[in-house]
Amino acid sequence: MQSMVRWRTPTVQFDDPFQVLIATVLSARTRDANTEKASRQLFARFPTPQTLGRARVRTIERLIKPAGFYRVKARHVKALSLQLMHDFQGVVPDSKELLMSLKGVGSKTAGCVLVYAFKKPAIPVDVHVHRVFNRLGILDTRFPEDTEGALESLVPRKRWLEVNHLSVLFGQTICLPRNPKCKECMLSAQCPHVISRTQ
Numbered sequence: 001m002q003s004m005v006r007w008r009t010p011t012v013q014f015d016d017p018f019q020v021l022i023a024t025v026l027s028a029r030t031r032d033a034n035t036e037k038a039s040r041q042l043f044a045r046f047p048t049p050q051t052l053g054r055a056r057v058r059t060i061e062r063l064i065k066p067a068g069f070y071r072v073k074a075r076h077v078k079a080l081s082l083q084l085m086h087d088f089q090g091v092v093p094d095s096k097e098l099l100m101s102l103k104g105v106g107s108k109t110a111g112c113v114l115v116y117a118f119k120k121p122a123i124p125v126d127v128h129v130h131r132v133f134n135r136l137g138i139l140d141t142r143f144p145e146d147t148e149g150a151l152e153s154l155v156p157r158k159r160w161l162e163v164n165h166l167s168v169l170f171g172q173t174i175c176l177p178r179n180p181k182c183k184e185c186m187l188s189a190q191c192p193h194v195i196s197r198t199q
C-alpha cells in the first residue's frame, strides 16, 4: 500500500499543507499527470502563500497551463493565497470548518488537505470514490456530496485516512469509468454491476 503522505496518487507527492491545497485546486477536471506538471512548475517559482499571493496572474497562468482551465484556476489560487495571508497569517488551517471558509474550497478539497497534509481523518469524495462504492452496491447515493456522509457513517473513523487513496487508485486502475476491468477485479464475484452486465 502506498504511503498516506502522498497526495492522491503514487506519482504525485506534496507534504506541505499549502501545496496540497493548491495542487488539489489545480487537479479539478484534469489528469493527475497534468496536475503534477502544473504544480511542480508553480511551486518551483511560488512555493508559499506569500510568494503566490504577490505573483502576477499572467505568470501563474503560464506556469499552470498544463492543468487546464488555467485562467480561472490562476485567479483562484492567487485569491486563496491572499485570503490565507489576510485571514490566517499564511498558515493553512487544519479544521474542515476553517478550510471551507476559504473561497472556493469545498468539502472534497478540505478533506484532501486534512488527509494528505495533516493526516487527520476525513473522507474526501471525488468521482472515483463515488463510482466505486455505488457500483459495488455498498452505497446507493446520487451525488458525491451524499456519498461523503454515507461513508462517514459506514466506515470506522480509524480507517477514514485510507478510503480516498485506495478508492481512487482502484477507480483509476481497475474500476474505470468506462469499460471497467471486471475480469481482473478481485471483487467481481460480489459486484452487482458486473453481474448485471453479464446477465
Ligand code: SF4
Binding pocket: 135, 136, 174, 175, 176, 180, 181, 182, 185, 186, 187, 188, 189, 191, 192, 193, 194
Ligand atoms: S467487478 Fe467491475 S464494476 Fe465491479 S468493482 Fe470490479 S471493476 Fe468495478
